[in-house]
Amino acid sequence: MDRYALWMTQAQIDQLALEAAIEQARKSLREGGIPIGSALVTGEGVVVALGHNLRVQSGDPTAHAETVCIRNAGRRRDWHTLTLASTLSPCAMCSGTAVLHRIPRIVIGEHTTFLGREDWLAASGAAIVLANDQRCVAMMREFIKKRPDLWDEDIGIPERGGSGSGARSAGRTKRRR
Numbered sequence: 001m002d003r004y005a006l007w008m009t010q011a012q013i014d015q016l017a018l019e020a021a022i023e024q025a026r027k028s029l030r031e032g033g034i035p036i037g038s039a040l041v042t043g044e045g046v047v048v049a050l051g052h053n054l055r056v057q058s059g060d061p062t063a064h065a066e067t068v069c070i071r072n073a074g075r076r077r078d079w080h081t082l083t084l085a086s087t088l089s090p091c092a093m094c095s096g097t098a099v100l101h102r103i104p105r106i107v108i109g110e111h112t113t114f115l116g117r118e119d120w121l122a123a124s125g126a127a128i129v130l131a132n133d134q135r136c137v138a139m140m141r142e143f144i145k146k147r148p149d150l151w152d153e154d155i156g157i158p159e160r161g162g163s164g165s166g167a168r169s170a171g172r173t174k175r176r177r
């Protein structure tokens, strides 16, 4: 990828990062997990880490896509030069992790189905690029409709009522986590 770096525009790098994140989301879905993916790229468009939600696969409640991606990037000192892409608006935990590491650019696939703490990211001075990608919206809509229980669990919403059915949450309006 290095050889193409010189002529990639920022918009192309953002798109490349989002495409890598979408591929990660699809991978998670194929594994029976939650379809949220993430990628970290350099200012030259080199992908340094990938990750997807592993909460179902691993049983780790903190294994959200962005946090997994940052974990996969390992120890480094160049966070302040990287772009983090996610297929979905980053939650409080993932936004906090990005703020902690001073990641200056966040590409977000969509925030229609769920709005995370973009306000924290913005307050930290990070540039937010909202792609409003309809593939991301469709993937989450379909998943939330099929597995509302899994989705509620992902964002810390307690079970309600006696049945334990998550069907009540289908079609609800967007919420924060």
Ligand SMILES: [Zn+2]
Residues within 6 Å of the ligand: 064, 065, 066, 067, 090, 091, 092, 093, 094, 095
């Ligand atoms: Zn998260």
